[in-house]
Amino acid sequence: MTTLTGCENLGLFLNFGFIPSCVTIANLIFIAMAYDPLQSISSPTNIIFIVAIIVVYFEGACSVYIYNKSINSFHRRLLDEKGAILLVCLFHPFYYLVTLPSTMLSIVHVIGTPKNIWNRIACSENCYISSLHTIQAHGMNCITCKHFYIGIPFFFVLIFYSLFFIVLTPLVFLFCSSICLGPLGIAIHLCIRDEFGFVDSFWHSINQAHILTVLFFALTNSIPSVVICAAYVASVASTWPSYLLISVCILNVLCAIPCCHILFTSRGIKWDAKKQPHVSTKTSSSIQESSTNTETA
Numbered sequence: 695m696t697t698l699t700g701c702e703n704l705g706l707f708l709n710f711g712f713i714p715s716c717v718t719i720a721n722l723i724f725i726a727m728a729y730d731p732l733q734s735i736s737s738p739t740n741i742i743f744i745v746a747i748i749v750v751y752f753e754g755a756c757s758v759y760i761y762n763k764s765i766n767s768f769h770r771r772l773l774d775e776k777g778a779i780l781l782v783c784l785f786h787p788f789y790y791l792v793t794l795p796s797t798m799l800s801i802v803h804v805i806g807t808p809k810n811i812w813n814r815i816a817c818s819e820n821c822y823i824s825s826l827h828t829i830q831a832h833g834m835n836c837i838t839c840k841h842f843y844i845g846i847p848f849f850f851v852l853i854f855y856s857l858f859f860i861v862l863t864p865l866v867f868l869f870c871s872s873i874c875l876g877p878l879g880i881a882i883h884l885c886i887r888d889e890f891g892f893v894d895s896f897w898h899s900i901n902q903a904h905i906l907t908v909l910f911f912a913l914t915n916s917i918p919s920v921v922i923c924a925a926y927v928a929s930v931a932s933t934w935p936s937y938l939l940i941s942v943c944i945l946n947v948l949c950a951i952p953c954c955h956i957l958f959t960s961r962g963i964k965w966d967a968k969k970q971p972h973v974s975t976k977t978s979s980s981i982q983e984s985s986t987n988t989e990t991a
Contacts, residue, residue, distance in 0.1 A: 703897065709949050710904040711878035714911050717946050718876040720939040721750050721919060727935045728926060738929045746922050753915035754872035755783045760910045761880050764903035790871040790883065797870055798863060800887045808855045812848050876915075877907045905953045912950035916943035 728743040735741075759779070762768050772778045782789045806814070868874045870883040881900055888895040920943045923936040 706897075706900060706904055709908055709953075710900045711875070711881070713942065713946050713949055714876040714908065714915075715874075715878050716942045717911075717916055717919070717939075718750070718872070718874060720935070720942045721746065721915070722874070724919075724923065724926075724935040724939045725750070727933060728930075739926070742922055742926050742930065746919070749915065749918045749922065753876075753911065754786050756910050756914045757872050757877050757880055757907060758786045758789075759783045760906050761877055761899075761903045762884070764906055765884075765899045767884060786872060790867060790873070793883070793887075794863065794867055796887055797866055797883065798859070801862070801866070804892075808848070808852045811855065812851050877903075877911060905956055908946075908950050909953045909957060912947050916946040916950075919943045920947075 725743060725746045728739055728746060730737065730739045730743075733740055735744075762782075768774055768779050772782070805811070869879055870886065871879045873879065875882070881896060881903075885892050885895040885899060920940055923940045923943075926933075926936050
């Protein structure tokens with residue numbers, strides 16, 4: 695994997711993450727504003743509302759397939775089982791819901807359990823949770839005092855931790871998927887559960903997948919959204935969500951033009967799932983070193 699500079703990383707993030715995320719959020723705003731419950735389902739505004747939902751859902755399925763295929767994830771996780779791949783792509787919101795517990799568990803591994811957090815903020819080892827289970831020769835009064843000055847503050851830490859995860863869980867479902875952030879959410883959802891670490895896996899995967907992902911996102915979302923907004927403005931009303939969506943969609947199409955140029959001027963994209971597993975340079979080198987040491991021993 696080639697090392698990217700800071701400017702290249704910024705351009706890659708804007709092209710792959712920020713602009714498609716703006717398109718997805720603008721789509722959600724437009725869909726929410728387009729629906730009119732006072733009119734019949736066959737009215738122009740509600741028909742456009744239904745078509746916009748279908749476009750966003752279909753784009754999510756395409757982005758899930760293109761991104762995972764580009765980084766060989768289907769080969770590593772699903773062993774290229776066509777039935778499983780089809781189910782994941784067609785029912786991608788349900789897939790994100792099913793994998794939500796493992797995503798939350800990965801977040802717990804990063805930020806720590808309530809016990810880990812308390813031990814990090816504790817002033818000394820005498821305040822650790824494990825010290826509550828240590829019987830020392832200081833009498834029951836000391837043990838009782840420990841349960842007061844450790845147990846009561848830790849109880850509040852546990853309450854705040856639980857409330858934090860209750861609020862965080864629906865946000866993770868929305869933002870670690872294609873529902874709110876488009877391709878960026880797909881990348882975050884996959885890389886946050888990657889065994890090789892989030893940062894290395896994230897930049898490596900979007901460097902691999904950004905050309906096809908951005909191009910297909912523009913073809914399946916931005917261009918149809920411009921047509922839908924134009925029909926909405928012509929038949930219903932001129933509203934600021936429609937103009938916002940048209941603006942970000944045009945920006946996304948302009949950003950997809952260089953990807954289209956790269957795709958057609960290069961030799962094409964190779965689906966080399968069996969030859970190049972998805973690992974970072976740092977991880978692959980450590981694996982090679984460990985295997986060399988094992989053979990030497």
